[in-house]
Amino acid sequence: MHSMTRTAAIRQSVHELHRLGDVADELLGALVELEQRVHRASSHYDTGPWRVENFARDLPGKRELSLVAMASGKPIGFLIASRCPDGAHIHRVATDPRHQGLGIASRLLALLLARASGVVTLICDPHNQSALAVYARAGFRVTGTTPEGKLSLATGTPFHR
Template identity: 30%
Template sequence: MTAIGLRPATAADEAYCFRLHKAAMGAYITAIWGWDERVQSDFHTRAFARDRWQIITADGADVGILHVEHRPTEIYLARIEIHPDHQGRGIGSRLIRTLLHQAHQHGQNLTLDVLAINHRAQALYQHLGLHEVARHGENNIKIRMSTRPPQHSPIHRS
């Protein structure tokens, strides 16, 4: 079994994190907004939070990014990106299962947002027990998923 670890991101990881983001999310971003290297680089520079991001390692090699926010009523998975060369090996699943366990232990929900066109990630999250609770963003491009039970509105019939 692969040894998975987390280490704090450092300033030296900023360029790695951008390359990883481009490899893991570039196709989705291109499909929705188009990829403009300068715009994406500027966005990444503003978003890079070495004090909150962790680098995911597998057998000692850097393979991804994790950003988790522990909020009063939920654990919010703000970002999990695994390099495509390491996807499908259970790394993300194991990390998410750990977060699910933490949320359960604290009586909280695990919540995240996923791009609507990222069907592979949605399938993984559903397999792990999360479900859609809302859509948001321009043209509903993001899906909020959570362990929180979905709110069903009453059906009104005339």
């Protein structure tokens, strides 16, 4: 009985999602630490980990669209996005290595896609198989390659001009 209650409490806390704008001021340091942990554990994330100024940088719609997953009062995953003319762009998606494979990134992506209108885009390293699998399941498709050799992905319904 006691262990069932504990398990339910852990599931509940893992599923706690916040808008970046509601938690950014108090969590900036913890987000940078999480970013560094993810960066150390991942081979195909990005060239360098984001710093405080990257998380704090003001972009259109960033505080409303970006999401932070929390467990026991600490960030364990995040999705950083901002609005752009045709929809939204995802700058960063990461889950704490200790919490990966539990559906956190998928849930963050699903919530963003439910909230954002238009096309949602992102760029991913072609060797980042786990991320590409999560994006494919979320409905993203590859739309091209950047000059740096990264894959461009997109989902959503384009605006008709």
